[in-house]
Amino acid sequence: MSATALAPESEERTQALRKLLNRRYTFIDRKWDIVFWVTAAFVVAAAADITKLLFAGDWDFWTDWKDRQWWPMVTPFAVIIIPSALQYIQWLAWRMPTGAVYTAISMTIASWIGRIFNWDMFGGFPLAFVWPVMILAAAIWLDWVLLKTKSFVLTSLVGAFGFALILWFTNYTVLAPYLQPIDWMGLHVTVADVQGIEYVRGQTPEYLRMIEHGSLRTFLGETQYVSLAFGATLAVAGYWVGQAIGRGLAIWPIGRFIKRF
Amino acid sequence: MRSKLKYIGAVMAAAIAVVLALPPAPASAHGETAQEAFLRMGTVAFWDVKYSAEEVAQGEELTITGTAKILETYPEQLAEPKLGFIGVIAPGPTVVIKERTINGAPAPMAIEIEKGGVYQFKMVLQGRRVGHWHIHPIFGIHGAGSLIGPGQYVDVTESAGGFTNDVKLLSGKTADLENIGMGGVTFWNVIWLVIGFAWLLYWIVPKPTVTRLPVTSQIPLNTDGGAYGLITKKDHRVMNVMMGATIALVVGGMLWQAQAYPDKMPQQVLHFAPEDAVVDAKFVTADASEAAFDPATDTVTAKVTVQNTGSSPASVESFTTSTLTFPVAEKGSAERSVQISPATPIAPGETRELTMSMTDAVWAKERLMPVGESRMQLTGVLRLQDEAGHENFVTIQSFVTPSAMA
Numbered sequence: 260m261s262a263t264a265l266a267p268e269s270e271e272r273t274q275a276l277r278k279l280l281n282r283r284y285t286f287i288d289r290k291w292d293i294v295f296w297v298t299a300a301f302v303v304a305a306a307a308d309i310t311k312l313l314f315a316g317d318w319d320f321w322t323d324w325k326d327r328q329w330w331p332m333v334t335p336f337a338v339i340i341i342p343s344a345l346q347y348i349q350w351l352a353w354r355m356p357t358g359a360v361y362t363a364i365s366m367t368i369a370s371w372i373g374r375i376f377n378w379d380m381f382g383g384f385p386l387a388f389v390w391p392v393m394i395l396a397a398a399i400w401l402d403w404v405l406l407k408t409k410s411f412v413l414t415s416l417v418g419a420f421g422f423a424l425i426l427w428f429t430n431y432t433v434l435a436p437y438l439q440p441i442d443w444m445g446l447h448v449t450v451a452d453v454q455g456i457e458y459v460r461g462q463t464p465e466y467l468r469m470i471e472h473g474s475l476r477t478f479l480g481e482t483q484y485v486s487l488a489f490g491a492t493l494a495v496a497g498y499w500v501g502q503a504i505g506r507g508l509a510i511w512p513i514g515r516f517i518k519r520f
Numbered sequence: 521m522r523s524k525l526k527y528i529g530a531v532m533a534a535a536i537a538v539v540l541a542l543p544p545a546p547a548s549a550h551g552e553t554a555q556e557a558f559l560r561m562g563t564v565a566f567w568d569v570k571y572s573a574e575e576v577a578q579g580e581e582l583t584i585t586g587t588a589k590i591l592e593t594y595p596e597q598l599a600e601p602k603l604g605f606i607g608v609i610a611p612g613p614t615v616v617i618k619e620r621t622i623n624g625a626p627a628p629m630a631i632e633i634e635k636g637g638v639y640q641f642k643m644v645l646q647g648r649r650v651g652h653w654h655i656h657p658i659f660g661i662h663g664a665g666s667l668i669g670p671g672q673y674v675d676v677t678e679s680a681g682g683f684t685n686d687v688k689l690l691s692g693k694t695a696d697l698e699n700i701g702m703g704g705v706t707f708w709n710v711i712w713l714v715i716g717f718a719w720l721l722y723w724i725v726p727k728p729t730v731t732r733l734p735v736t737s738q739i740p741l742n743t744d745g746g747a748y749g750l751i752t753k754k755d756h757r758v759m760n761v762m763m764g765a766t767i768a769l770v771v772g773g774m775l776w777q778a779q780a781y782p783d784k785m786p787q788q789v790l791h792f793a794p795e796d797a798v799v800d801a802k803f804v805t806a807d808a809s810e811a812a813f814d815p816a817t818d819t820v821t822a823k824v825t826v827q828n829t830g831s832s833p834a835s836v837e838s839f840t841t842s843t844l845t846f847p848v849a850e851k852g853s854a855e856r857s858v859q860i861s862p863a864t865p866i867a868p869g870e871t872r873e874l875t876m877s878m879t880d881a882v883w884a885k886e887r888l889m890p891v892g893e894s895r896m897q898l899t900g901v902l903r904l905q906d907e908a909g910h911e912n913f914v915t916i917q918s919f920v921t922p923s924a925m926a
Contacts, residue, residue, distance in 0.1 A: 276748040292729040353732040354750040383612040395712035403763040432773035436701035438784035440690040444626035457616040461609030464660030466630035
């Protein structure tokens, strides 16, 4: 008897699905799980890192771009898209709240490989100037909210909003030493500014730096909180961009493909 | 047929392997000749660019001085020059910039600029990466890109202790910009990776993955499948604990940074308009009326009308265009000079038509004569000096007629 033919709430159906969950398949064993988790990591890492660099490249590259106005606005949007897509895929297919964390781990490792080999060893920039954003704590929050709410709508509203805030707090912790004041030729600037001034970036003149250039005193001059709120709102939008990718570009075409056969 | 394909494949694989095994030729320039001639000649002129050394050890200083002028002929199709940045272009941070002054004032960042502005710059660099590096000053102009000044090779040699970039913080502590903050960056990345892996492995090691699909495909999306054992109460409890630990670490991190780094400020933006460069009073005017280029002999000739409005005889000293300076014949080197005819000084009040002639393969080599392009112009700066040693730098421009078309 097919499980789908049973009434949704019946005990018999519950037992049938429990049995199905624990069924051992002859040709589908744990090796397939390993194949999936390992091979997908490369694709996911590339997708997440490229998306991040596409939308928030320079903010992610340089400490002197990691400001309190633009960085918290641009980065959450850029780094929530692929975690959201993976969250949908892994929740739908396996009911695992792991999509964001899986993406974050893959992206973190890929980003560091890029920074160490491309930027430090090949380009010669010190890692202290080019370290990438850390998104793992925010990703844990995102997966936890999905686990608790079981709702993508609520995850987008509560999870994505909190994602942006946690992203800022965790990264501000490591940014702190770079915001210490320093004297450069009699002018007060931050350590991050001096890194930007001293380490030669031939094709990135300083005027291209998109950071806070002075704020109006609306909202008591608290640029940071206004930016965080706006960045969190953008993260909600970014979450749905990721959902569109997960639903439209991944699940739907695969479903069509499977139906053909 | 198959063996033939195998043979071709083997040859191609061997060829690729050889190419990959060969050491790559080092890049020796920065693509300056790729920029259009009118752009290089008509935007910024550099003169008197001097490097204090050709070889420095790591941490040793090298000074670049010179003058750059935003020419009055700045092309109209580019945005009006308003914001600029004088810096250095090199193959990455092979040197660090320790000081920069423009017209005598410290200029850490971009400056406000204008057409006709003259900017005397001084940059103190330190050797950082060991190697043989091609270094140029650049004038980045918002809307136009980086316009390159005269370059020079600089050898950076190894020093005993390697390179450190120590700076003194306002708190009085000393920090090395090469690795400042890396303890925190490493610590927190490791912490989050450990927690992230713990989260992920909790789900994917004890639980099967692919075989959950037959169950998940039969239940609504907005359920955790607890009734069927997909997500258990224990899973919820463990995840709650990990989430709690995450929040505790985030809060702990914020408290730690507030304690460890109490003095912080946002990144600064220090843009300003430099004072005018100190230049001599105007004593001469110059206008180019026609110019020609003979590709057969690599000769550029131009007719320039010069009027001496001063009180002392004046002479042409040099002609500068793009990164090249052509001194007058008697002062120039064997390979680069400009012939001025007549060469005698121009008397006070006199207006004279001069003929400039420059024969040099560099016109073709540097792709500076825009023959065949849509804007065939010669632009540059004429340097004139009176008998008291005062100097005027006058921008001249004329359309160029290639001799083949004359």
